[in-house]
Amino acid sequence: MRIGELAKRVGCDVETVRYYEKEGLLAKPNRESSGYRDYGAADLETLQFIRHCRSLGIKLTEIKQLLNFRCRPEEDCSGVNALLDIQITRVEEQITAMGLLKAQLQSLRKECEHRQTNRECGILQSLNQMRQCPCHRNEVG
Amino acid sequence: MRIGELAKRVGCDVETVRYYEKEGLLAKPNRESSGYRDYGAADLETLQFIRHCRSLGIKLTEIKQLLNFRCRPEEDCSGVNALLDIQITRVEEQITAMGLLKAQLQSLRKECEHRQTNRECGILQSLNQMRQCPCHRNEVG
DNA sequence: ACTTGACCCTGTAGTTGCTACAGGGTGTGC
């Protein structure tokens, strides 16, 4: 099949497919006499694998590793497990960080519950001050 | 003060300060006869404001808006509040998305609790299949 | 035979918020 059909089947852009090829995630396909790329079922499967990984937030360099694991079926799969654990840890860290961020934003939001001018606005004032921030550590008061 | 001192005081890189100037967040400062940038207290405050916003995950384009609000003290501050609400909503959406991601990764992780080969590894198999994924909707079975 | 339109090709620039140079000039202390 040609690149357009392949892309449509997995639901991504044609450019994305070419990008994966350039990045070495997809093998260079055969070409028709016209120069058009010609893909087979195996390419479709690989591309689906890649897109699944991407939908889980896995980075391209890590997907490359997973593709390598997939190419070595007899090897012990502890590498796969370790890579997945890294993903989970990363997501957990991000959730924690985002939770903190949310709390900070919400407490900042409470600084201005009433309609007033920018001069009086507690949010803008807090963004000016933020004494708990390390960049104020050398200030007096 | 010179750019190095300014950067040190807020805890960012010299390059970051120049970058903010290029992006129009910091005004172009006076120059010494040597050509060195010469900053005052107001520049320090603005830079601190910017860094506080950045630590809250606010984008540069939105920080620009906040700086504009700050420059118009008599204006009604509803724009500030609206901008902050957007931040909170965004963070909440990201937290939800990351929570989903974490659940998917954890369920995937459970596909392989035992030491085995890549061929048998439930994780790699799931990444190949993932029937619930829209990219498989045209397949038989 | 000719044209239209959909598809394909390569290559490059843009996105975001910096970071890291390269290749030069300036200032200060010894």
Add this chain to the structure above:
DNA sequence: GCACACCCTGTAGCAACTACAGGGTCAAGT
């Protein structure tokens, strides 16, 4: 007069695409 820290401009890199520009190919319709 020299070393060294600091400053300057400009450009390239990161991640994972997206969006062209400027061309070639192919199939159907007239």
